[in-house]
Amino acid sequence: MSSSGSLKRPHDDDDCLQPFKKAIIEIQDPVFDDFTKRTESSLTTSEIGLYNLRRRIANSVDVVAENKTMISKVKNDWSEMPTIAQKGMENFTGAICYRLSLLQALIHQTLFVHFLLDLHRPEHCVSDSIAGCVACSLRLLVLEYWKPSSARSGISKVLRGMHAVFSSLGWAADVWSGHADPEDQLTWIMNILESELPSSPEADTYPGHQDFPLAIDIFQTIKDPDATLATYLERYMVEKLSDYRCDGCQDATKEKDRIQLITQAPEILAIQIKRIDPITKNKIKNHVNIDPILNLNFYRDSTVKDQLIYELNAVIKHRGDEKDGHYIAFARGPDGVWSQYDDSRRFTCTLATATSSMGDFTPYLMCYQRK
Structure with a gap:
């Protein structure tokens, strides 16, 4: 099995709409908005900047x-x-297992597939050139992949064309060998799709209002061998505050929970387990039990009316370290049977196999779709 992937520590972006909810309500008040527009010329540069920021958030x-x-x-x-x-x-290329595993995960998301098939037809493409459009290349892959009579050579032709499109738009691996990280590739694809498509099921991929896969730390303090992904998610979403005191009511307590709330419910939820120790840079191989069903209703903001129940559809596993390694994918098929994808090879497997560690292979990126 060739080495064709690197595991990279992701970005930590936690920009939530929650602090701006009051500002959003005010901007939607026509009296407040008209008044602000009339006096805009007398405001300072910083005040104008804040106003425009609030207006952009409201528009979003x-x-x-x-x-x-x-x-x-x-x-x-x-x-x-x-x-x-x-x-x-x-x-x-011998080094794109990171991309192939990600593509297998994406094209087994039914909403993603039909979004491309139904809403991004060639005649609706807004890109300067269809030949240089990422959404169009993904649509071609979906059409070729799910064609029952499609030969492997047809898939390879589409993948080579996609490789050329990605390169022409600036995608480059983070190391000279061409190895890269599927999370980086996913983030890059999402950013490109945002500019190419009128709307996207990946535009809001995880809790809050953020455009990157939810990245969860593996907390070394959790020693329970039965700890699940939901356990780690709770540690991410619920922050323990020590010696907390409320300035308003002067309430004091030794410990208080601060909970992140989901204000925009994503249809497709991508969760990445951060397995690189920020200090030693070594890979953390702790076993994590992957939940087939995630119930996120506890973190639902009062404004969200949808049920936040998510079903696991795909898992990407990694073997290796921060700079080298190999990625494989597992995905649930139309018949409910799970399959393992190792580059050009496919094997049927069980859900237990898809969600568990296999030797040096550990779950790294999970894709859930809202039920």
């Missing part, structure tokens, strides 16, 4: 609402995705 809420309305009309089933069509993909 409207955009998310419009996107959800559009996405709700997209089919969310396995139609046009026959079980017999599932196959591996050629690692034609």
Whole structure:
């Protein structure tokens, strides 16, 4: 098995809309908005900047609402995705296992597939050139992959074309060998899709209002061998505050919980387990039990009416260290059966195999879809 992937410590971006909720309500008040516009010329540069920031945030809420309305009309089933069509993909450079594993995960998300098929037809492409459009190249891959009679050579041709498109748009691996991280590739693809598509099921990929996969630390303090992904998620979403005192009511307590709330419920949830120790840079191999179903209703903001129940559809595992290694993917098929994808090879497997550690291979990136 070739070495073709590197594990990288991700970005930690936690920009939530929660602190701006009052400002959003005020901006939507026409009296407040008209008054602000009339006096804008007398404001300082910093005040104008804050006003524009609040206005952009308010607009983003409207955009998310419009996107959800559009996405709700997209089919969310396995139609046009026959079980017999599932196959591996050629690692034609010897170093793109990170991309192949990510693509297997994405094209087994029914909402993602039908979003591309239904809403991004060539005649609707807004890119300067269809030949240089990431969304178009992903759509071609979806069409070729799920075609029952498709030969492996057809998939390879599409992948090579996609490789050229990605390179022309600035994608480059983080090491000379061409190895890279599927989380980095996913983030890059999402950013490109945001500029190419009117709306995207990946535009809001995880709790809060953020455009990157939710990255969860493996806390060394959790020693329970039965700890699940939900356990680590709780440690991420719930912060323990020591010697807390409220300035308003003067309430004092030795410990208080500060809970992050989900203000925009994503349709597709990508969760990354950060396995690189920030100090030693060594890979943390702690076993994590991956939940087939995630119930996030506890973290739901009062404004969110949707049920936040997510079902696991794909797992990406990694073997190696920060600079080198190999990625493989596991995905649930149209018949409910799980398969393992190791570059061009495909094997059927069980859910238990897909979610557990296998020797040096440990779960790294999980894809859930809202039920």
